[in-house]
Amino acid sequence: MHYFITGTDTDCGKTLVTLGFMQLCRERGLSTAGLKPVAAGALRTREGLLNSDALAIQEQCDPPLDYATVNPYCFEAGVAPHLAAALTGQRIELDLLENRYRELASSHQAVVVEGVGGWKVPLNEEQDSADLCRRLGLPVVLVVGLRLGCINHSLLTVESIQASGAPLLGWVANHIDANMALAEDNIQTLKRRIKAPLLGRIPRLDNPRADTVSTYLSLPVAATEC
Ligand SMILES: Nc1ncnc2c1ncn2[C@@H]1O[C@H](COP(=O)(O)OP(=O)(O)OP(=O)(O)O)[C@@H](O)[C@H]1O
Ligand SMILES: [Mg+2]
Numbered sequence: 001m002h003y004f005i006t007g008t009d010t011d012c013g014k015t016l017v018t019l020g021f022m023q024l025c026r027e028r029g030l031s032t033a034g035l036k037p038v039a040a041g042a043l044r045t046r047e048g049l050l051n052s053d054a055l056a057i058q059e060q061c062d063p064p065l066d067y068a069t070v071n072p073y074c075f076e077a078g079v080a081p082h083l084a085a086a087l088t089g090q091r092i093e094l095d096l097l098e099n100r101y102r103e104l105a106s107s108h109q110a111v112v113v114e115g116v117g118g119w120k121v122p123l124n125e126e127q128d129s130a131d132l133c134r135r136l137g138l139p140v141v142l143v144v145g146l147r148l149g150c151i152n153h154s155l156l157t158v159e160s161i162q163a164s165g166a167p168l169l170g171w172v173a174n175h176i177d178a179n180m181a182l183a184e185d186n187i188q189t190l191k192r193r194i195k196a197p198l199l200g201r202i203p204r205l206d207n208p209r210a211d212t213v214s215t216y217l218s219l220p221v222a223a224t225e226c
Pocket of ligand 2: 114
């Protein structure tokens with residue numbers, strides 16, 4: 001059960017869905033790792049730079065993993081990842097990320113990788129998040145943050161995922177905007193246009209936690225064979 005979680009945008013719910021899937025894998029008794037390959041936006045602490053998404057993912061790992069294993073690249077600035085790296089004189093290397101992923105994949109039954117921002121977010125001058133997914137050879141789950149404009153963002157992302165050759169296992173509708181008009185009609189429109197199953201609808205939650213989110217999600221069927 002190895003997946004790459006991408007989204008229609010930053011802040012659309014990728015971490016929440018990553019945590020929910022990890023919870024479902026753990027409930028099945030699987031050794032479960034999460035990977036946040038690149039984090040931009042971190043606090044300086046005595047233990048070094050720490051990103052809140054990565055900390056939440058680390059907490060869901062079973063058996064436990066070191067922070068640096070869960071989050072190989074962590075940058076302080078909350079800006080586009082390739083720019084955050086450049087600010088510190090670094091370059092994000094897909095070779096390093098692939099090696100880290102392979103180590104986790106060889107030692108865990110389930111690995112959930114949170115993509116970086118949206119599908120085409122640059123990681124360095126030549127490569128982007130889609131290239132990372134292709135390098136890892138992972139099937140994709142798309143998180144749709146339900147807000148005005150999400151239909152266009154979703155369909156463009158699906159087209160690009162398909163063009164990359166990565167299998168799209170399904171998508172998740174996440175109610176990030178409690179006041180969105182015609183949210184259900186938007187979901188129905190997407191259901192008709194996306195040829196992959198809807199794996200869950202996450203309502204706007206007062207307390208978005210892994211064990212709550214997981215109750216709204218199903219693990220992709222094909223992923224059980226990965
Ligand atoms: N269904 C929901 N109900 C309540 N809060 C939500 C919901 N979905 C997301 N959020 C909140 O919105 C914020 C963004 O969600 P999340 O961190 O999962 O997005 P992301 O796509 O991982 O963002 P990033 O691109 O920064 O990694 C978080 O504070 C999260 O708790
Ligand atoms: Mg996130």
